[in-house]
Amino acid sequence: MPITGARAMAADPTPVVFIPALLSDAAMYRQVIEHLGESVAPQVMVLAEPTMQANVETVLAKAPPTFVLVGTSYGGSIALEVALAAPERVTALWLMGCNPAAPEASVQELAGGLEAMPDAVIDMLAGLAVPKEAAEAAAMFREMANRIGGAVGAAQARVLASRAEIASRIGVLRMPALVVWGDDDQIVPDSVGRALADALPHAHFHVLRGCGHLPTLEVPAKCAELFVEFLEDEVGDAQS
Numbered sequence: 001m002p003i004t005g006a007r008a009m010a011a012d013p014t015p016v017v018f019i020p021a022l023l024s025d026a027a028m029y030r031q032v033i034e035h036l037g038e039s040v041a042p043q044v045m046v047l048a049e050p051t052m053q054a055n056v057e058t059v060l061a062k063a064p065p066t067f068v069l070v071g072t073s074y075g076g077s078i079a080l081e082v083a084l085a086a087p088e089r090v091t092a093l094w095l096m097g098c099n100p101a102a103p104e105a106s107v108q109e110l111a112g113g114l115e116a117m118p119d120a121v122i123d124m125l126a127g128l129a130v131p132k133e134a135a136e137a138a139a140m141f142r143e144m145a146n147r148i149g150g151a152v153g154a155a156q157a158r159v160l161a162s163r164a165e166i167a168s169r170i171g172v173l174r175m176p177a178l179v180v181w182g183d184d185d186q187i188v189p190d191s192v193g194r195a196l197a198d199a200l201p202h203a204h205f206h207v208l209r210g211c212g213h214l215p216t217l218e219v220p221a222k223c224a225e226l227f228v229e230f231l232e233d234e235v236g237d238a239q240s
Contacts (some may be wrong), residue, residue, distance in 0.1 A: 001068075012221075012234060013038055013039055013040050013041040014039065014040050014041065014044070014066045014068055014231055014235060015040075015041045015063075015064040015066065015067040015068065015136075016036075016040045016042050016067060016069075016070060016166070017043050017044075017045060017059065017063050017064075017067050017068070017069050017070065018033070018042060018044045018045070018070045018071075018075075019044075019045055019047060019059070019069070019070065019071040019072070019075030019076075019078050019079055019113060020044065020046055020072060020074075020075050020095065020214060021072040021073035021074050021075050021097065021213075021214065022073060022074035022153060022156045022160070023114075023122065023144060023145035023147070023148045023150065023152075023153040023155060023199075024046075024072070024141070024144045024214075025046050025144050025147055025148060026044040026046065026073075026215075027140060027143070027144050028072060028144065028214065028216055029042070029044055029216055029239035030091075030221045031216070031217075031220035031221075032216045032223050032224045032227070035220060035221055035224035035225075036227065036228065037181070038225055039228065040231075041161055042062065043062070043064075043067075044160070045058070045059060045062060045063075046148070047059070047075070047078060047156075048099075048152045048155050048156050049159070050158075050159070051137075051156065051159060051162070052077075052078070052159050052162070052163045052164075055078050055081070055159065055216075056078065056082050056085050057114075058082050058150060059082045060082065060085065060086055060089070061087070064093050065089065066088075066090075067089065067091065068088065068091055068092045068093075068094065068231070068235060069082060069090050069092070069093055069094070069100060070093075070094040070095075070227075071093075071094075071095055071096070072096045072097050072098070072214065072215075072216065073096070073098055073187070073213065073214075074098075074156055074157075074159075074160055075098075076095045076096055076097060076098025076131075077098045077099070077100075077160060077163060078145040079093060079095060079098070080093075080095070080098065080100060080170060081163075081166065083173050083175065084166065084170070084172070084173065087172075087173060087174070087175065088186070090175055091175060091235055092175050092177065092178070092234055092235050093173070093175060093176075093177040093178070093200075093214055093229070094177070094178040094180070094227060094230070095177060095178070095179050095180070095191075095196065096180050096181065096193075096214075096215050097181065097182075097185060097187065097188050097213045097214070098181075098188070098196070098218070099108040099192050099196075100164040100165070100166045100167040100170055100196060100199070101165055101167050101192075102164075102196075103160055103161050103163060105161050106240045107161040108158070110154075110157045110159075110161075111155075111158045111161060111202065112154070113218055113227040114150040114151075114153040114154040114157060115150060115151065115154045118140065118149070118150025119150075119203070120149075121150070121153075122145040122146065122150070122153075123140060123142070125141070125145070126138045126141050126142050126145070128186045128187055128203050128213070129141055129212055129213040129214050130212040130213065130214055130217065130218055131184050131188075131210065131211075131212050131218075134217075134218050137212075137214060137218045139216050140217050141217065152163055162163055167195075167199065168185040170186065170187070170196075170199050171199055171200070172200065173200055173201070173234065174201055174202065175202065176200060176202045176203075176204075176230070176234035176235070177197070177200045177203040177204070178203070178204050178206070178226065178227065178230040179193055179196055179197040179200070179203050179204065179205045179206070180193075180206045180208065180215055180223060180226060181193030181194075181205070181206070181207055181208065181211075181215075182207075182208050182210075182211030182212045182213060182214075182215055182218070183202075183207050183208065183210070183211065184210055184211060184212050185211075185212055185213045186212065186213065187198065187213045188213065188220055189201065193207075202234075204230060204234075206226055208222065208223075
């Protein structure tokens, strides 16, 4: 059932661009978007350009003039780069599972693994991305990953591996930010999320108990509730 509230009653829905995680597609946000209902005008962008700059340019070319930007993991890294490139267009950020620090060598290894043995790597990632008891979310991730395919996933991983460190730059971002993290994230620990929120001047940090790396798959209703509260408190006031 869609969430109702001040934003749901607004005449114009809030434009929101959603960028999924690596090996993920629109299904990553489907349930959240259903919960949000008519309060938002959603646009999901699955990105696999060869460079981070090309991904940023694609978002800015396809997005509305101003928009809220949502990103998970790989998508969150792109979202931060978009916000840095065009802060006047990004009215707010919602970030999950992304790390603004320099990439680790394991990301390049991930790219090679996705090319050489995609099925095994996808199974490994599904086991890491969500807690063991979240079988439905793991199955959804596998379905998305199989649709995206190992070759595209490898290209996405190479973008992550080649990106620059931006932790030292994000303090200039003045738009409100919602940072949501699972306390059982085995890929990017919640300490990274807390540091990210501390570095952003106007961030709200929420830890989801028992949740892993993909909150919108695991607890979509709770994610939608947090996002609606954030829109009402931050974006609604700015647009009124």
